[in-house]
Amino acid sequence: MSTDTGAVAGGGTGVDDRGTGAGAYAPAPGAAPLLRMIGAQTAFETKLLLRNGEQLLLTVIIPSLLLVLFSTVDVVDTGSGEAVDFLAPGVLALAVMSTAFTGQAIATGFERRYGVLKRLAASPLPRWALMTAKTLSVLVTEVLQVVLLTVIALGLGWSPGGNPLAVLLLLVLGTAAFSGLGLLMAGTLRAEATLAAANLVFLLLLVGGGVIVPLDKFPDAAGSVLGLLPISALSGGLRDVLQSGAGTPWADLGVLAAWAVLGLGSAARFFRWE
Amino acid sequence: MHSVFPGESLPDGGSGSGPAPGRTGPAPAAEAAGTPVVEVRGLVKRYGAKTAVDGLDLVVRAGTVTAVLGPNGAGKTTTVETCEGYRRPDAGTVRVLGLDPVADAARLRPRIGVMLQSGGVYSGARAGEMLRHMARLHAHPLDVDALIERLGLGDCGRTTYRRLSGGQQQRLALAMAVVGRPELVFLDEPTAGLDPQARRATWELVRQLRTDGVGVVLTTHFMDEAEELADDVVIIDAGRVIAQDSPERLCRGGAENTLRFTGRPALDLGSLLKALPDGSEAAELPGAVYRVTGTVGPQLLATVASWCAQHGVMPDTISVERRTLEDVFLELTGKELRS
Numbered sequence A: 001m002s003t004d005t006g007a008v009a010g011g012g013t014g015v016d017d018r019g020t021g022a023g024a025y026a027p028a029p030g031a032a033p034l035l036r037m038i039g040a041q042t043a044f045e046t047k048l049l050l051r052n053g054e055q056l057l058l059t060v061i062i063p064s065l066l067l068v069l070f071s072t073v074d075v076v077d078t079g080s081g082e083a084v085d086f087l088a089p090g091v092l093a094l095a096v097m098s099t100a101f102t103g104q105a106i107a108t109g110f111e112r113r114y115g116v117l118k119r120l121a122a123s124p125l126p127r128w129a130l131m132t133a134k135t136l137s138v139l140v141t142e143v144l145q146v147v148l149l150t151v152i153a154l155g156l157g158w159s160p161g162g163n164p165l166a167v168l169l170l171l172v173l174g175t176a177a178f179s180g181l182g183l184l185m186a187g188t189l190r191a192e193a194t195l196a197a198a199n200l201v202f203l204l205l206l207v208g209g210g211v212i213v214p215l216d217k218f219p220d221a222a223g224s225v226l227g228l229l230p231i232s233a234l235s236g237g238l239r240d241v242l243q244s245g246a247g248t249p250w251a252d253l254g255v256l257a258a259w260a261v262l263g264l265g266s267a268a269r270f271f272r273w274e
Numbered sequence B: 001m002h003s004v005f006p007g008e009s010l011p012d013g014g015s016g017s018g019p020a021p022g023r024t025g026p027a028p029a030a031e032a033a034g035t036p037v038v039e040v041r042g043l044v045k046r047y048g049a050k051t052a053v054d055g056l057d058l059v060v061r062a063g064t065v066t067a068v069l070g071p072n073g074a075g076k077t078t079t080v081e082t083c084e085g086y087r088r089p090d091a092g093t094v095r096v097l098g099l100d101p102v103a104d105a106a107r108l109r110p111r112i113g114v115m116l117q118s119g120g121v122y123s124g125a126r127a128g129e130m131l132r133h134m135a136r137l138h139a140h141p142l143d144v145d146a147l148i149e150r151l152g153l154g155d156c157g158r159t160t161y162r163r164l165s166g167g168q169q170q171r172l173a174l175a176m177a178v179v180g181r182p183e184l185v186f187l188d189e190p191t192a193g194l195d196p197q198a199r200r201a202t203w204e205l206v207r208q209l210r211t212d213g214v215g216v217v218l219t220t221h222f223m224d225e226a227e228e229l230a231d232d233v234v235i236i237d238a239g240r241v242i243a244q245d246s247p248e249r250l251c252r253g254g255a256e257n258t259l260r261f262t263g264r265p266a267l268d269l270g271s272l273l274k275a276l277p278d279g280s281e282a283a284e285l286p287g288a289v290y291r292v293t294g295t296v297g298p299q300l301l302a303t304v305a306s307w308c309a310q311h312g313v314m315p316d317t318i319s320v321e322r323r324t325l326e327d328v329f330l331e332l333t334g335k336e337l338r339s
Helices: A034-051 A053-072 A083-113 A116-121 A127-155 A164-188 A191-208 A220-226 A230-242 A250-270 B076-083 B105-111 B127-136 B144-150 B166-178 B196-211 B223-229 B247-252 B269-275 B298-310 B325-333
Strands: B036-047 B050-061 B065-069 B091-096 B112-115 B184-188 B215-219 B232-237 B240-245 B257-262 B281-285 B289-294 B318-321
Touching (some): A034 A083, A034 A127, A034 B127, A083 A116, A083 A164, A083 A230, A116 A127, A127 A164, A164 A191, B036 B076, B036 B215, B050 B232, B050 B240, B065 B076, B065 B223, B105 B112, B112 B166, B166 B184, B166 B196, B196 B215, B196 B223, B232 B247, B232 B325, B240 B325, B269 B289, B289 B298, B298 B318
Parallel strands (some): B065 B215, B065 B232, B184 B215
């Protein structure tokens, strides 16, 4: 701190007093309107997220690369039909997991560690409004991911089918399930542990969750257990709708709903703010 | 004891910044000056088997600056964080602006400003955008650009929080505490780790908050900071308040004070002692310096002066040694090191 205090060295003299003169600090307390606070919080968190290189690697670059790589290079046997028709739903599921689970867990874990959550708790922003803003920030990011990945997939010859409403329902429930698990991790583990565990889980679920490797490649017993994972339910459900044009995949929605209740419930119960 | 000499020592002689009771300070606050903005009664807070705060009472009046002093682990931060609504008292009552900090948190939070001891900022955020964001959460925030300039945060530019210097991080946290134009601010060690310039800028800001009618509660390890800023000093040790008064009165009260004057060598101290009130002592030190200890007041000063006149002695210098707050603090809390 050698040069940065020049402007304040004179105390009250020679400093620009615009807006800080006598009476400037007279109390005029009050919270901003709720919607403005939630909007500001959402915009701020989204901005920080989109500016963060590690987060972008996880949420944008890895899903995009996987989609392009495995659609164009025949490494994994994705069954009959175009590889991209199998991969696009899986990569969309991965995108949801990367943002709602991994990204949110790491960001929130460090916010907790650095006292951001604590400081915000003393601001006019209510706790539920903060969580609403976090959810909105996740959703905004997911919209950007879905648009980008859809454009890439369409460029690779993807021809999606099925009911868009079922897709939306799957994405929303998937987001709820992964958010709950991510926040549970962020609110209970140390930030470094969250960082390591969230990345490890991302990697394991990427491989074992039917994202790029079909679950029927695994032994039967393993496959049916893996099928209960939230990532398998999301990728499987999206594939049923988008690839096979199935109706509403109730079983997968049920699995996701169960994870959502479990995750969000545990997070609400065990999350520690400091 | 801190020896002081004329010109640099007498009240209001030099710096003119002493926290004299007569200092003018209009307090156009929502709360009338003098009414309590913080009332803590019998606060007890335990962490497991450890009692951090043990029956603490504290009253902070509107429009004043209160400095909370205490050794490490005395319970300063726990007390302040209970007032901020972070901790639930195990016993006792806490009222801030008349509200229960936990039960009425939603109503209280917009009215107070909080500076944590550390952190509180997104590691990837820049100083300006973080402050602007905090401003957006309030209805009538301060002019953010002016505040940034005033606290010398203007050249932080695009640097993110984790790469700011410790001093810049501190000043950002201070700015965040005041940007919402609160009625009352809690500053937990606001000048820890600051260089002298930044420290003085912080002091200037605290003084202006007071002038503008904002109540300030700050914790500090710096005695000079408490003497410079505080209307009231609260000394906490082992979770209890062991002294609370204005810095002036804390330093004046209690133990004996000392008066020194220079004359010529080998004066007759016996006659001086006879003239002085009982319990006073007088001694000659090297260099024809004479030291009188006792209850040093106008009466004693007059006695010494007339004794000098009788003996044809011109006291070239005459000084009253005032205890510093540090003396008082060490006297009250002991000198052994704390954890």
